[in-house]
Amino acid sequence: MGFNQREIRVLLRRLVCFTVLPCMWLFTITNRAVAAEIEPIPVILDTDMGNDIDDVFAMGILHALHSRGECKIVATTVSKNHPLSGPFCDVLNTFYGRADIPIGVLQTGTTSGDGPYLAQVMKPLANGSPAFAHRLQTSNDAPNAVAVLRRGLAGLQDASAVVVAIGPLTNIRDLLESRPDEHSPLHGRELVAAKVRLLVVMAGDFSKPKAEFNIFSDSIAAAKVFNDWPGDVVACPFEMGEWMHYPEMSLEKDFRVPERHPLLVADLATFGGKRNGFMAWDLVAVLHAVRPDRDYFNMSKPGKIDLDSENVTRLKEDNEGKHRYLIPRGGPERVREAITSLASQPPSIP
Numbered sequence: 529m530g531f532n533q534r535e536i537r538v539l540l541r542r543l544v545c546f547t548v549l550p551c552m553w554l555f556t557i558t559n560r561a562v563a564a565e566i567e568p569i570p571v572i573l574d575t576d577m578g579n580d581i582d583d584v585f586a587m588g589i590l591h592a593l594h595s596r597g598e599c600k601i602v603a604t605t606v607s608k609n610h611p612l613s614g615p616f617c618d619v620l621n622t623f624y625g626r627a628d629i630p631i632g633v634l635q636t637g638t639t640s641g642d643g644p645y646l647a648q649v650m651k652p653l654a655n656g657s658p659a660f661a662h663r664l665q666t667s668n669d670a671p672n673a674v675a676v677l678r679r680g681l682a683g684l685q686d687a688s689a690v691v692v693a694i695g696p697l698t699n700i701r702d703l704l705e706s707r708p709d710e711h712s713p714l715h716g717r718e719l720v721a722a723k724v725r726l727l728v729v730m731a732g733d734f735s736k737p738k739a740e741f742n743i744f745s746d747s748i749a750a751a752k753v754f755n756d757w758p759g760d761v762v763a764c765p766f767e768m769g770e771w772m773h774y775p776e777m778s779l780e781k782d783f784r785v786p787e788r789h790p791l792l793v794a795d796l797a798t799f800g801g802k803r804n805g806f807m808a809w810d811l812v813a814v815l816h817a818v819r820p821d822r823d824y825f826n827m828s829k830p831g832k833i834d835l836d837s838e839n840v841t842r843l844k845e846d847n848e849g850k851h852r853y854l855i856p857r858g859g860p861e862r863v864r865e866a867i868t869s870l871a872s873q874p875p876s877i878p
């Protein structure tokens with residue numbers, strides 16, 4: 529039995545309609561779904577680099593997540609007004625192959641001490657050359673942190689950014705109160721409402737009535753942020769660092785390349801070789817900021833975080849509230865493996 533030309537055309541048309549087109553449609557939506565899933569999260573890190581060692585490793589983790597395509601570091605801002613805090617961030621950005629990430633520094637912060645490792649890491653070698661490559665020589669040459677925050681946010685898609693603050697909340701408060709400028713016609717709070725989908729802060733202590741460093745170092749700023757931030761806030765409180773220690777074994781065994789590693793030099797300067805690991809507050813905050821949906825942690829009920837007269841943080845539960853805080857979930861092994869693998873991941877340029 530044969531087909532005439534008209535019958536062949538009808539058969540071909542049906543073949544295209546019922547097989548080829550559905551396959552193309554399925555291929556397109558599958559590709560879109562995959563693309564949406566792997567779109568890197570734009571992240572802004574605000575750090576008091578120089579006060580504690582965990583900021584150093586948290587920044588290392590963030591760069592590892594950037595290298596893996598999970599996030600894109602849009603800007604680094606510094607909430608510690610020390611001349612070497614900005615250059616130290618430049619060292620880490622450069623070490624990980626991203627010297628072009630903008631760095632902003634506040635000029636009148638509440639913590640300005642030398643800290644344990646800034647001078648040691650930035651100390652030149654015996655021949656006078658820098659131990660680690662960097663361009664920024666002093667924080668005084670860096671632009672103001674709020675200008676960098678505003679410029680970074682203004683260039684992002686709406687509701688896309690995650691801001692992670694791992695120091696006193698001075699810059700974050702100043703961002704909220706910032707006025708329209710050449711970067712955006714929006715007031716700071718409007719700009720945040722438009723661009724930021726999540727603020728993660730290492731702040732507070734919900735397990736005992738105790739004032740935590742990032743809160744009491746600038747409690748006015750902290751209160752302002754908890755009262756006025758327009759979107760969702762997740763706090764990584766002090767007790768998460770008690771639960772999650774960065775283990776000594778990782779420092780000894782995981783860092784193989786290159787020979788001089790700024791994370792290890794900073795760790796050595798901090799502990800003088802007597803390594804016992806350290807509380808990983810800021811590492812937990814950064815991990816949650818980029819991977820909020822991995823069930824690493826339990827979450828409190830929603831509510832509103834307030835400070836009392838002693839700067840103790842408390843969450844008043846409210847189903848409509850936008851604040852939550854992280855709670856340990858079982859044993860620390862799974863999170864410990866994630867943070868040690870990421871912190872020791874060799875630098876690479878994606």
Ligand SMILES: [Ca+2]
Nearest residue numbers: 576583694695
């Ligand atoms: Ca910190």
